[in-house]
Amino acid sequence: MVQFANVIVYSYQYLLDPKVAGIISKELPKESVVVFDEAHNIDNVCIEALSVSVRRQTLEGATRNLNRISQEIDRFKATDAGRLRAEYNRLIEGLALRGNLPTTDIWLANPALPDDILKEAVPGNIRRAEHFLHVLRRLVQYLRGRLETENVEKESPVGFLVSINNHAGIDQKTLKFCYDRLHSLMLTLEITDTDEFLHIQTICDFATLIGTYARGFSIIIEPFDERMPHIPDPVLQLCCHDASLAIKPVFDRFQSVVITSGTLSPIDLYPRLLNFHPVVSRSFTMSLTRDCICPMVLTRGSDQLPVSTKFDMRSDPGVVRNYGKLLLELVSVVPDGIVCFFVSYSYMDGIINAWNDHGILKDIMQHKLVFIETQDVVETTLALDNYRRACDCGRGAVFFSVARGKVAEGIDFDRHYGRLVIMFGVPFQYTLSKILLARLEYLRDNFQIKEGDFLTFDALRQAAQCVGRVIRSKADYGMMIFADKRYIFPNSFSITLTSKILNSLIKG
Amino acid sequence: MNNGADKRLNRGAEEDEDDEDDGDGLEAWERTYADERSWESLQEDELGFLRPIDNKAIYHAQYRRRLRSLSSSAAATRIQKGLIRYLYIVIDLSRAAAETDFRPNRMVVVAKHVEAFIREFFDQNPLSQIGLVTIKDGVAHCLTDLGGTPEAHIKALMGKLECSGDSSLQNALDLVHGYLNQIPSYGHREVLILYSALSTCDPGDIMETVQKCKKSKIRCSVIGLAAEMFICKHLCQETGGMYSVALDEAHFKELILEHAPPPPAIAEFAIANLIKMGFPQRAAEGSISICSCHKEAKVGAGYTCPRCKARVCELPTECRICGLTLVSSPHLARSYHHLFPIPPFDEVPLSRPNDPNQKAKRNCFGCQSLLSPGNKPGLSVACPKCQQHFCLDCDIYIHESLHNCPGCESLRNSKSVIANET
Numbered sequence: 001m002v003q004f005a006n007v008i009v010y011s012y013q014y015l016l017d018p019k020v021a022g023i024i025s026k027e028l029p030k031e032s033v034v035v036f037d038e039a040h041n042i043d044n045v046c047i048e049a050l051s052v053s054v055r056r057q058t059l060e061g062a063t064r065n066l067n068r069i070s071q072e073i074d075r076f077k078a079t080d081a082g083r084l085r086a087e088y089n090r091l092i093e094g095l096a097l098r099g100n101l102p103t104t105d106i107w108l109a110n111p112a113l114p115d116d117i118l119k120e121a122v123p124g125n126i127r128r129a130e131h132f133l134h135v136l137r138r139l140v141q142y143l144r145g146r147l148e149t150e151n152v153e154k155e156s157p158v159g160f161l162v163s164i165n166n167h168a169g170i171d172q173k174t175l176k177f178c179y180d181r182l183h184s185l186m187l188t189l190e191i192t193d194t195d196e197f198l199h200i201q202t203i204c205d206f207a208t209l210i211g212t213y214a215r216g217f218s219i220i221i222e223p224f225d226e227r228m229p230h231i232p233d234p235v236l237q238l239c240c241h242d243a244s245l246a247i248k249p250v251f252d253r254f255q256s257v258v259i260t261s262g263t264l265s266p267i268d269l270y271p272r273l274l275n276f277h278p279v280v281s282r283s284f285t286m287s288l289t290r291d292c293i294c295p296m297v298l299t300r301g302s303d304q305l306p307v308s309t310k311f312d313m314r315s316d317p318g319v320v321r322n323y324g325k326l327l328l329e330l331v332s333v334v335p336d337g338i339v340c341f342f343v344s345y346s347y348m349d350g351i352i353n354a355w356n357d358h359g360i361l362k363d364i365m366q367h368k369l370v371f372i373e374t375q376d377v378v379e380t381t382l383a384l385d386n387y388r389r390a391c392d393c394g395r396g397a398v399f400f401s402v403a404r405g406k407v408a409e410g411i412d413f414d415r416h417y418g419r420l421v422i423m424f425g426v427p428f429q430y431t432l433s434k435i436l437l438a439r440l441e442y443l444r445d446n447f448q449i450k451e452g453d454f455l456t457f458d459a460l461r462q463a464a465q466c467v468g469r470v471i472r473s474k475a476d477y478g479m480m481i482f483a484d485k486r487y488i489f490p491n492s493f494s495i496t497l498t499s500k501i502l503n504s505l506i507k508g
Numbered sequence: 509m510n511n512g513a514d515k516r517l518n519r520g521a522e523e524d525e526d527d528e529d530d531g532d533g534l535e536a537w538e539r540t541y542a543d544e545r546s547w548e549s550l551q552e553d554e555l556g557f558l559r560p561i562d563n564k565a566i567y568h569a570q571y572r573r574r575l576r577s578l579s580s581s582a583a584a585t586r587i588q589k590g591l592i593r594y595l596y597i598v599i600d601l602s603r604a605a606a607e608t609d610f611r612p613n614r615m616v617v618v619a620k621h622v623e624a625f626i627r628e629f630f631d632q633n634p635l636s637q638i639g640l641v642t643i644k645d646g647v648a649h650c651l652t653d654l655g656g657t658p659e660a661h662i663k664a665l666m667g668k669l670e671c672s673g674d675s676s677l678q679n680a681l682d683l684v685h686g687y688l689n690q691i692p693s694y695g696h697r698e699v700l701i702l703y704s705a706l707s708t709c710d711p712g713d714i715m716e717t718v719q720k721c722k723k724s725k726i727r728c729s730v731i732g733l734a735a736e737m738f739i740c741k742h743l744c745q746e747t748g749g750m751y752s753v754a755l756d757e758a759h760f761k762e763l764i765l766e767h768a769p770p771p772p773a774i775a776e777f778a779i780a781n782l783i784k785m786g787f788p789q790r791a792a793e794g795s796i797s798i799c800s801c802h803k804e805a806k807v808g809a810g811y812t813c814p815r816c817k818a819r820v821c822e823l824p825t826e827c828r829i830c831g832l833t834l835v836s837s838p839h840l841a842r843s844y845h846h847l848f849p850i851p852p853f854d855e856v857p858l859s860r861p862n863d864p865n866q867k868a869k870r871n872c873f874g875c876q877s878l879l880s881p882g883n884k885p886g887l888s889v890a891c892p893k894c895q896q897h898f899c900l901d902c903d904i905y906i907h908e909s910l911h912n913c914p915g916c917e918s919l920r921n922s923k924s925v926i927a928n929e930t
Contacts, residue, residue: 415738
C-alpha cells in the first residue's frame with residue numbers, strides 16, 4: 001500500500017525506530033519529502049528508539065523462550081532435519097535472511113542501522129542453532145549476574161563488552177549478529193506467535209546494539225528506583241545519548257527533510273543535537289488580528305512573597321497558600337474551563353492535600369468543579385470527559401494535570417475548554433535520574449552544551465508545549481500564566497520562550 | 509508608561525478581567541478613569557483661551573457606524589419585523605450581581621438601565637408587552653406578569669433589589685418557556701437575559717431546555733456583564749438571538765438599547781395573520797363607571813372596550829373581561845416606521861473654500877442653522893431622495909426620534925410621495 005499512496009501520515013517511530021521502519025518504510029522512494037511535524041521532542045524520540053531496558057522479568061521470560069526454542073529445534077531435528085541444514089548452508093554462503101537481500105535500499109529490520117550492519121557472513125560460532133542457543137544462555141546468565149549488584153553502576157559499551165568477553169566468553173562480532181541470527185532461526189522454525197518471544201528479542205536487541213556501537217551509549221544498572229529505596233527493582237538500561245544516530249539514515253536517504261514545530265526554540269540547538277546542517281532555517285511569527293493571547297509571568301503572590309516550585313521551597317506553607325489564593329481569585333473571574341499544570345504527580349498530590357486542609361479547595365469548588373489527572377488511563381479519560389461536559393453546560397471546571405503527563409502531550413483545550421492555563425512552577429525533569437545525568441555528561445563532552453542550559457531548554461520547551469494547548473486557532477482566545485519566580489531571571493535561554501508568546505509579552 | 513511596565517515585570521499580575529484588557533499600557537485602576545479625564549482633552553488656541561471641545565464629529569461618526577451596522581443587512585430589502593412582541597426580561601440577582609466593577613454594583617446599574625430600556629421599549633413598540641423574571645438563590649421568580657404599562661414593572665423592580673445565592677439559567681428558561689407558551693401565535697416570543705454570573709447551577713440538562721426553547725420559537729438574547737460563556741453563546745445561536753458582553757456602563761447601555769427596536773422575524777414563524785384589535789373611544793368627562801383594572805368606581809377619563817363595554821384606564825392594554833387588544837391609532841403609527849425605515853443620509857464632501865461652483869452659505873433644512881459657520885468647513889449630510897442638506901444634529905434626531913425626513917414630507921410632488929411609500 002505504501003508504494004501506491006501519494007501522501008502517508010504516520011507516527012515518528014515508523015520512520016526512526018529501526019526495528020519498525022524496516023518493515024513499514026522500506027518501500028519509500030528516495031525523492032520523497034519527509035516532514036516531521038510537532039518535532040520539538042524529536043531528540044527524545046530518537047533516543048528512545050535506540051534504548052533498551054532489561055529487568056528480571058525480561059531475563060526470566062528470555063529463559064523460558066530459550067527453552068521453548070530448544071524444544072522446537074529438537075522436534076525439527078527429529079522430523080525435518082533438512083531444513084536446519086539448509087539454513088546452515090545459507091549462512092555459510094553469507095545470506096543472513098532466507099531469500100535474497102533486496103536489490104533496492106538495504107533497510108533491514110535490525111536494531112542497528114543499515115550502514116552499520118556488516119555485509120559479511122555470520123560468524124562460525126553461532127551458525128549452528130544449538131551453539132547459538134548456548135551463546136544466548138550464557139549471555140542471559142551473565143546479565144542476571146550483573147543485575148544482582150548492590151550499587152548503581154555506569155559503564156560505557158566498550159567496558160561492558162570487555163567484561164562480557166571475560167565472563168561469558170562472547171566476543172563483539174558474535175553479539176553483533178545476535179538479532180539476525182535469532183530472526184533467521186525463528187523463521188526457520190516457523191514460529192508464529194512472536195509476541196511470546198518478545199523477551200528474547202529484547203535481549204538480542206540489546207546484544208546487537210552493544211556490539212555495534214562504541215560511543216553514544218552508556219549502560220546504567222540501578223538496583224532500585226531512587227524514589228522508593230526499599231523496593232528492590234533492578235534494571236539494566238542501555239541508554240542512547242546521541243539523538244543523531246537514529247535520524248541519520250533518514251537524512252542520508254531522503255532528498256528533503258523538513259523539521260517543523262510551533263515551539264522549536266532555540267532553533268539553533270536542534271541542528272547541534274541531531275548533527276545536521278540545515279539548508280534553510282526560518283522562524284515565522286504568527287500574525288494576530290487582535291490580542292487573543294495574554295501571557296503573564298507571576299513571580300510573587302499577593303502578599304509579595306516570591307513563589308516557586310524549587311525543591312527547597314515546595315513545602316513552604318506561604319508558597320502553597322499563595323498558589324492557592326492565586327487559583328481562587330482566578331476561578332472567580334474566568335469563565336468556563338481552566339487548566340492547571342503541575343511539575344509532577346507527587347507535587348500535585350501534596351499541594352492539593354494542603355489546599356484541602358486550608359479550605360481553599362472548598363472555596364474553589366464553589367465556583368467551579370475540580371477534575372484531576374491520575375496515572376490511570378481510564379480514570380483520566382473519565383475525568384476529561386466530565387470536564388468537557390461541565391464546561392459545555394455552563395457549570396465551569398478546573399482540570400489539574402501534570403506537565404509531562406499524557407494530557408499535556410496530547411489533549412487540546414481549545415475554545416471554552418481552556419480559557420486560562422496556569423503553569424505552576426518550571427517543569428524540570430527529575431534531575432537525579434542516572435540516565436539524565438549520563439545524557440547531560442555526554443552532551444557536555446561532545447557538544448559543549450552546558451547541563452544547566454540543556455535542562456532549562458528542556459523545561460521551557462515542556463512549559464511552552466503545555467501552555468500551547470489552549471490556543472488552537474486564530475479565533476480562539478485565552479490567558480496563560482507562568483507562576484514561578486525563575487521565569488524572569490534572564491539566562492542564555494531567556495529567549496527559549498516561544499516566539500509568539502514572547503512577542504505578546506513585549507507588546508503587553 | 510515606564511513605571512507601569514516595570515511594576516508589571518516585577519510584580520506580575522494578580523487578577524485580570526478578560527474583557528476589560530485593552531492592552532493600552534494602562535493599569536486596571538487607571539482604565540476606570542480613562543474616559544473621564546476630560547481635562548486632558550482641553551486645548552488652547554493662539555490667544556490662550558480655551559477652545560471648546562469638538563466631540564460632535566466623534567459622536568456623529570459613532571452614530572453613523574451604528575446605523576450602518578444596523579441597516580447593512582436591511583439596506584436594500586425590507587425585512588419583516590415582529591411588531592407585537594412579548595418580551596421577558598430576566599435579571600440575575602445572584603451573588604455575582606453584588607460585584608463592584610460597575611459602580612456602585614452590578615445590580616443597581618442593571619436596574620437603572622432596565623428602567624430606561626422599558627420606557628424606550630414601550631416608546632418604540634407600543635403594541636408589545638414586557639414581563640420581569642429574577643433569578644435568586646438558584647430559583648427563578650416571576651416578578652411581574654406580561655403587561656403593557658411601564659410604571660408597574662419599574663415599581664416592582666425597584667422594590668426588590670437584593671442579591672444572594674447562585675444563578676440558574678435553566679430554571680429561568682424553564683419558567684419563561686412555561687409562560688411564553690401560553691401566548692397567541694401572532695406574538696413574537698422573546699427573552700432578554702441580563703447575566704452577571706460566570707456559571708450556572710442547573711438541576712438538569714440545560715441543553716434539553718435550549719432545544720425546548722428553540723422548538724417553541726422563543727428568541728433568547730443574552731447580555732453578559734462578566735465574561736463570554738459558552739452556554740450563553742450556544743443558547744443565542746440556537747434560538748437566533750444576540751449575545752453580547754458589556755465592557756463598561758456606557759457600553760452596557762448601548763447594548764441594552766439595541767434590543768428596543770424590533771428584531772427581524774423568524775422565517776417560518778412569520779405567517780401573515782389577521783389580528784383582532786379594538787380602538788376604544790374615550791369616555792365622556794363626567795361619566796362614572798367601575799374600572800376593570802382597579803376594581804373601583806372612577807369618574808371620567810377612561811376608555812370603553814368596543815366589544816364588552818368595560819372601562820380601561822389607559823392604552824395600549826388588553827381588556828380584562830373579553831381579552832381584546834385595545835390600541836389607539838397613534839400607537840400603530842409609531843410602529844409603522846420600523847417597517848419602512850429612513851435610508852441613511854449620504855455624507856456631503858467637505859466644501860473647498862475657494863470653489864466657485866459651491867453655493868456660498870447653506871442652511872440646514874431642518875433647523876435652518878448655517879452649515880459652515882466661519883471658515884471652517886462643516887460636516888453635513890443629504891437625504892438621497894429629496895437632496896436636502898441637514899446638519900449632524902438634525903441627522904441624528906431624524907433617524908432616532910422623528911423617523912420621517914422633513915425634506916421628503918414637504919415635497920408637494922405626488923410622484924415623490926408615492927415613491928416614498930413603495
